[in-house]
Amino acid sequence: MSNENPLLITRHGAVMSISINDAPINRMSFAFIDALEAAVEEAATDSSVRALLFTGEGEANFSVGMDLKEAMREVPARGGWDTVLDQRLRVLARIESMGKPSVATMFGYCLGGGLELPLACHFRLAADTGTQIGLPEMDLGTVPAWGGSVRLTRCIGRDNALDMVLRARRIDGHEALRMGLVRSVHPVAELKAAAMALAQELAEKAPLAVDGVLRCIVGADERTLDEGLREERKAFLHCAASKDQAEGARAFFEKRKPVFTGN
Known part of the structure; x- marks a missing residue:
């Protein structure tokens, strides 16, 4: 991977596309994580960005996750595992909670961090053939550490998560769809276009x-019903005072598509 371009950023209108630039395996190097953190912060603070798309270069693999050989060299130099994990967890939490929807493509190998990054996104689309999704850490004598065990359990339930993690089991796109891990499957040649359309x-x-x-909705499982209802009321009242709400109402009565500005 070129340290100069560990990821590629392109803009498609209001969508920022972030692509891992290490085809064909798309390792998540330390340079990639550094660049990802900067890109995510840019997206979060740029009002012209309204949605994010996460993908990988080529059509072979989304990502095999962390480069283990690099980790053996770099982790001590970066202050140890606590510091390394703090950054990764911080980046994924920012994607999940920045208030802008995110879509991830899943094709080929989606292993370790290659699953944990999509789990932090709000929508996941998978290729209908050739996809291998999993958290293989048990076979390495360790456990997922980028939030994989927690987010996977919330996504597909306790029993399915135990089966995948404890057995280091890989699933394909169709099984992921049945479990609710992805919302749809597509031919790999059409996957990125479908994700961009969404x-x-x-x-x-x-x-x-x-x-x-x-x-x-994000984090609703952590709240009581009353807390959730208060959050919903707060969101509604915030929108009720907005120009976008007025535009939505006008567009409805005028039978046209609304044009929202974020105000």
Whole structure:
């Protein structure tokens, strides 16, 4: 991987596409994580970015996860595992909670960090053939550490998560769809276009309302019903005072597509 371009960023209107630039295996190097953190922060603070798309270069693999050989060299130099994990968890939490919807493509190997990054996204689409999704850490004598065990359990349930993690079992796109890990499967040649179409659809929604819905739904399992209802009311009242809400109402009565500005 070139340390100068560990990821590629492209803009498609209001969608920022972030692609791992290490084809064909797309390792998540330390340079990649550093660049990813910077890109995610840019997306979070740029009001012109309304949705994110995460993918990998080529059509062979989304990502095999961490480069283990590099980790053996770099972890001590970066202050040990606590410091390394703090950064990774911080980046994934930022993706999940920034208030902008994110879409991930899953094709070929999606292992370790190659699953944990998509798990932090709000939507996941998979290739209908050739996909191998899993957390192989048990076969290495360790456990997932980028939030994989927690987010996977919340996504597919305790029993399915135990089966995948304890057995280091890999699943394909169709099984992932049955479990609810991905929302749809597509031919690999069409996968990125389908993911981009979804990201662009999400980017057209009212930003304040999108942020409100994400705040209500992401982390809902951690709240009581009353806490969740208060969060929903807060989001509604915030939108009610917005220009976008007025635009949505006008567009409804005028039978046209609304144009939201984020105000």
